[in-house]
Amino acid sequence: MNLDEIRRIRDEADCLADAAAVETALERLAHEITTAIGEANPIVFVVMNGGVIFSGQLLPRLPFPLETSYLHATRYGDRTRGERLHWRAEPAQAVAGRTVLVLDDILDEGHTLDAIVRHLDENGAARVFTAVLVDKNHDRKARPGMRANFTGLDVADRFLFGCGMDYRGYWRNAPGIYAVRGL
Numbered sequence: 624m625n626l627d628e629i630r631r632i633r634d635e636a637d638c639l640a641d642a643a644a645v646e647t648a649l650e651r652l653a654h655e656i657t658t659a660i661g662e663a664n665p666i667v668f669v670v671m672n673g674g675v676i677f678s679g680q681l682l683p684r685l686p687f688p689l690e691t692s693y694l695h696a697t698r699y700g701d702r703t704r705g706e707r708l709h710w711r712a713e714p715a716q717a718v719a720g721r722t723v724l725v726l727d728d729i730l731d732e733g734h735t736l737d738a739i740v741r742h743l744d745e746n747g748a749a750r751v752f753t754a755v756l757v758d759k760n761h762d763r764k765a766r767p768g769m770r771a772n773f774t775g776l777d778v779a780d781r782f783l784f785g786c787g788m789d790y791r792g793y794w795r796n797a798p799g800i801y802a803v804r805g806l
């Protein structure tokens with residue numbers, strides 16, 4: 624990978640939400656989630672890799688007992704278009720009868736979250752809630768009008784990086800939501 628190109632992508636990107644806007648969204652999400660499932664003894668699944676930054680920032684804001692785990696389903700890899708979903712790690716923790724919260728960075732077309740929710744339902748979860756940091760505005764959702772139960776920010780239909788989202792494997796660490804110039 625050409626690091627000059629990677630640096631140029633960051634320098635030329637459009638900032639759609641800065642770190643302060645992300646913090647504000649996280650505070651609101653934490654409040655909404657606490658109200659909804661604060662008494663439910665949930666198990667929280669982080670969707671690797673993209674969900675890791677979002678989860679790392681959100682979980683310490685949730686002031687109630689919860690268990691954490693992870694799963695890995697991917698359909699983009701290093702590409703900017705989604706393909707068939709691959710399970711790299713199915714949930715290892717039993718979910719039967721449990722309230723489950725799934726945390727991911729983005730709901731784009733929604734195929735990833737749809738498959739994850741289906742998998743958890745099939746394994747007997749009592750209730751499955753989803754939370755995403757960003758939802759992309761377009762009409763290509765897996766189901767018309769599809770939304771997560773909790774959404775941090777609604778953003779333009781661009782190719783995004785930052786806060787867990789990568790550009791060719793890089794810039795998950797960028798502290799806001801950025802759109803690649805021209806994409």
Ligand SMILES: O=P(O)(O)OC[C@H]1O[C@H](OP(=O)(O)OP(=O)(O)O)[C@H](O)[C@@H]1O
Pocket residue numbers: 670671672673674696697698699700705727728729730731732733734735736789
């Ligand atoms: O709503 P969709 O169109 O299905 O896309 C959303 C998914 O795409 C990204 O994952 P990716 O496949 O890039 O895997 P990664 O997080 O491991 O990079 C992101 O983290 C979501 O999980």
Ligand SMILES: Nc1nc2[nH]cnc2c(=O)[nH]1
Pocket residue numbers: 699729731732781782783784788789790
């Ligand atoms: N990095 C990144 N991953 C995605 N997965 C689905 N949409 C996106 C996006 O805009 N950026």
